[in-house]
Amino acid sequence: MKVPDRRETDRIDRGLYEPAYVQLAGILRRQIAAGVYRPGDQLPSEGQLCAQYGVSPMTVRRVINILAESGVVAAFQGRGTFVKPLDLGEATFRLEELKDRLANHDDTAVRLIEARIVTADEKVARKLAIAEGRRVVYIRRLLFQDEIPVMYHREYLVYDPRRPLVEAEFEVTTMEGLLKGRGSEGLQAGDLTIEAVVLREEEASLLRVEASSPAFCIEHIFYDFDAHPVSWGWFICRADRFKFTTRIGAGARR
Amino acid sequence: MKVPDRRETDRIDRGLYEPAYVQLAGILRRQIAAGVYRPGDQLPSEGQLCAQYGVSPMTVRRVINILAESGVVAAFQGRGTFVKPLDLGEATFRLEELKDRLANHDDTAVRLIEARIVTADEKVARKLAIAEGRRVVYIRRLLFQDEIPVMYHREYLVYDPRRPLVEAEFEVTTMEGLLKGRGSEGLQAGDLTIEAVVLREEEASLLRVEASSPAFCIEHIFYDFDAHPVSWGWFICRADRFKFTTRIGAGARR
DNA sequence: AAGTGGTCTAGACCACTAT
DNA sequence: TAGTGGTCTAGACCACTTT
Numbered sequence: 001m002k003v004p005d006r007r008e009t010d011r012i013d014r015g016l017y018e019p020a021y022v023q024l025a026g027i028l029r030r031q032i033a034a035g036v037y038r039p040g041d042q043l044p045s046e047g048q049l050c051a052q053y054g055v056s057p058m059t060v061r062r063v064i065n066i067l068a069e070s071g072v073v074a075a076f077q078g079r080g081t082f083v084k085p086l087d088l089g090e091a092t093f094r095l096e097e098l099k100d101r102l103a104n105h106d107d108t109a110v111r112l113i114e115a116r117i118v119t120a121d122e123k124v125a126r127k128l129a130i131a132e133g134r135r136v137v138y139i140r141r142l143l144f145q146d147e148i149p150v151m152y153h154r155e156y157l158v159y160d161p162r163r164p165l166v167e168a169e170f171e172v173t174t175m176e177g178l179l180k181g182r183g184s185e186g187l188q189a190g191d192l193t194i195e196a197v198v199l200r201e202e203e204a205s206l207l208r209v210e211a212s213s214p215a216f217c218i219e220h221i222f223y224d225f226d227a228h229p230v231s232w233g234w235f236i237c238r239a240d241r242f243k244f245t246t247r248i249g250a251g252a253r254r
Numbered sequence: 255m256k257v258p259d260r261r262e263t264d265r266i267d268r269g270l271y272e273p274a275y276v277q278l279a280g281i282l283r284r285q286i287a288a289g290v291y292r293p294g295d296q297l298p299s300e301g302q303l304c305a306q307y308g309v310s311p312m313t314v315r316r317v318i319n320i321l322a323e324s325g326v327v328a329a330f331q332g333r334g335t336f337v338k339p340l341d342l343g344e345a346t347f348r349l350e351e352l353k354d355r356l357a358n359h360d361d362t363a364v365r366l367i368e369a370r371i372v373t374a375d376e377k378v379a380r381k382l383a384i385a386e387g388r389r390v391v392y393i394r395r396l397l398f399q400d401e402i403p404v405m406y407h408r409e410y411l412v413y414d415p416r417r418p419l420v421e422a423e424f425e426v427t428t429m430e431g432l433l434k435g436r437g438s439e440g441l442q443a444g445d446l447t448i449e450a451v452v453l454r455e456e457e458a459s460l461l462r463v464e465a466s467s468p469a470f471c472i473e474h475i476f477y478d479f480d481a482h483p484v485s486w487g488w489f490i491c492r493a494d495r496f497k498f499t500t501r502i503g504a505g506a507r508r
Numbered sequence: 509a510a511g512t513g514g515t516c517t518a519g520a521c522c523a524c525t526a527t
Numbered sequence: 528t529a530g531t532g533g534t535c536t537a538g539a540c541c542a543c544t545t546t
Contacts, residue, residue, distance in 0.1 A: 019534060033442055035479035045512060056536045058312065061514075077513045078543030086441045086476070088433040089350035093448055093498075096343035179342040187340045188287055189503030194347055196450035196468040196493040212466050214450040222340070225289035227505075239450040244347075249443030249477075273515060299531060310517045315533075331532045332524035 012053050020055050024063045027053075032072060032083055033250035039085035043073060046081075072250050086249050093244035095192070095218075099179050101242070107146045110178055113206075114140040117159065124156050127221065127232040135159050139233075142206060143178070149207050150241045153178070155233030186224045187231070193219040199236070207238050214239035266307050274309050278317045281307075286326060286337055287504035293339035297327060300335075326504050340503050347498035349446070349472075353433050355496070361400050364432055367460075368394040371413065378410050381475060381486040389413050393487075396460060397432070403461050404495045407432070409487030440478045441485070447473040453490070461492050468493035 010031070012023045031037055044052065049060045064081055067073045071090035075081040118138045125132040136156045143151035172178050197217045204211040215236050222231040246252075264285070266277045285291055298306065303314045318335055321327045325344035329335040372392045379386040390410045397405035426432050451471045458465040469490050476485040500506075 021534080033479070033481070035442065038479075047512085057538080058516090059535065062534095064513085075513060076544085078511080078545075080512060080544095085434060086444060088444075088446070088474075089348070089353040091349040091444075091446050092346045093349075094343070095345040095347075099343040180339060187503075188289065189501065189505040190340060190342075190345075191499065191501050192342070192345050193497055193499045195497035196470045198452055198466060198468045212452060214452045214468060216450045220342075223503075223505075225287070225292075227287070243447055243449035245445065245447045247443065247445050249441075251443040251477075251481075275515080301531085311519080312535090313516065316515095318532085329532060330525085332526075332530080334525095334531060 012055065020053075021059050021062045021066070024049075024053055024055065024059070025066050028063065028067060029072065029250050037083045039083050041083050043081040043083065070252055071248065072252070088248070090248045090252075091246050093246055097244055098237070098242055107144075109144045110172060111142045111144060112139070113142055114138070120156070124232065128156060128158050128229045130158060141172075141178070145241070150238050152203055152206050152236040153233060154236075155231055158228075158230045160230075187222045188225045189227070190220055190222045195219075196239075197236070203236055207236070209238060209240070216242055266309065274307075275313050275316045275320070278303075278307055278309065278313070279320050282317065282321060283326065283504050291337045293337050295337050297335040297337065324506055325502065326506070342502070344502045344506075345500050347500055351498055352491070352496055361398075363398045364426060365396045365398065366393070367396055368392070372410075374410070378486065382410060382412050382483045384412060395426075395432070399495070404492050406457055406460050406490040407487060408490075409485055412482075412484045414484075441476045442479045443481070444474055444476045449473075450493075451490070457490050461490070463492060463494070470496055 010027050012020050012027075014020070016023065028037075028043070037043060043049075043064075046057060046060045046064065049055075049063075050057055053060075064073065064075055068075050068081075071084060071087060073081050074084050116138055117135050120128065120130060120132055120134050120136045122132055124136060125134065128136065130136070137159050139153075139155045139157065141153040141155075142149050143153065195217050197215050198212045199207065199209065199215050201211050203215070204213060207213075207215075215238055218235040218237065220231070220233055220235070221229050224230050264281050266274050266281075268274070270277065282291075282297070291297060297303075297318075300311060300314045300318065303309075303317075304311055307314075318327070318329055322329050322335075325338060325341060327335050328338050370392055371389050374382065374384060374386055374388050374390045376386055378390060379388065382390065384390070391413050393407075393409045393411065395407040395409075396403050397407065449471050451469050452466045453461065453463065453469050455465050457469070458467060461467075461469075469492055472489040472491065474485070474487055474489070475483050478484050
């Protein structure tokens, strides 16, 4: 019944570079953040929003979709769209942050510290879905930032002479190359797991910190176009150099 | 020039419950995963996709948007849409996993172990943007799963008698309540940080593990509708009970 | 029955890139 | 200039919920 007052900024400016859907999403976000609509409140119906802001139904739908995806509202068919209470579960941490931190630093380097052919033990064989005893390539790398080792990478690669995967891996000498672009050589998807660990002797000495310092361990398995695993390994990241941040609620990104 | 062969499944079935845009996104995902389109390849233009699958431009656009958001393709205005190589930076870890693990367990409980009024020291005052020496509420909680302590929560709350925030906090006795729904009482947004830590004596004994075991530390600051911080705290999560997994590439979720 | 969100159409116009 | 993606319209029809 009560229509919230609309300030000057709560209008869509067609002369702007910013698309209408971005503007409207921002308007609704701001209103929710300011408490105009509170958790549990129902938003105006899509028809009302169309009339209020002078946009077409498709544009309003797009906005609602965006807000729903970011966890700010929830839309129920036949009932309406409602503001969601803050939910920690909506928080997402992006590995990209880690890359940013490294990439924005000019002085990053990848140093190959070992690469040799070994026979797969039971665990490696299981992870790579190959027969025990088969030959695999074992690679160890250290990542430096300003001459300081910050990340330690170990990886087992299925050895297939027909594929240039291993050769390509040897040429990885940049941060960028290690985190991206590996797909060009036949990788299609990957499973990642992140957990908290304490560094063992070997890891700690390589990373030049005390043993039993904290670290993130990011385990990865990469698959080729036949969905067969071809790479299994871990990134060990010094906790003092890496953390992840995010924002939830109406003020959140995207 | 060369048109990829279309299998029987690579058609949109209008009789299905699954919307056309979901079907088309799945088709393109599968083709990319199978290597029909490889990293760097250009997808058919939107017009071609419309004709090929008999859908309207808006539907194709929606599909492209979805694939672009999940990092599988990148669209460039004026140039085309291209398959992206696998990029670790695309990986996102969702805190919801943590909630799922706890919530799906029937036997979870939250136990309040301390709640008292203290005066804000320099750090608390800075984090909550209040004057040093002001009174704040200090709360400590333990979260149990099958009678085993798995998470330890400490929190400082701005004490404002006009607001029911503190009272509401005391009533939190379930997992669900702790992670959700706190927004009903005037919280609007939050900043979260996750890092790897080793447990200190006190934390370890409360969580009944050895000291210097690994753990996740999730720090949080929650804001009210005036964007003023009202809560600062941490969740300490035993690493042996929590890890996060995700999938990147053409086979990824959403 | 009325109101809600969910999908989809068949175009339009614009901005940008390549040639 | 031709081709590409990006935005947007003004409806349509459907599924669902509430009254």
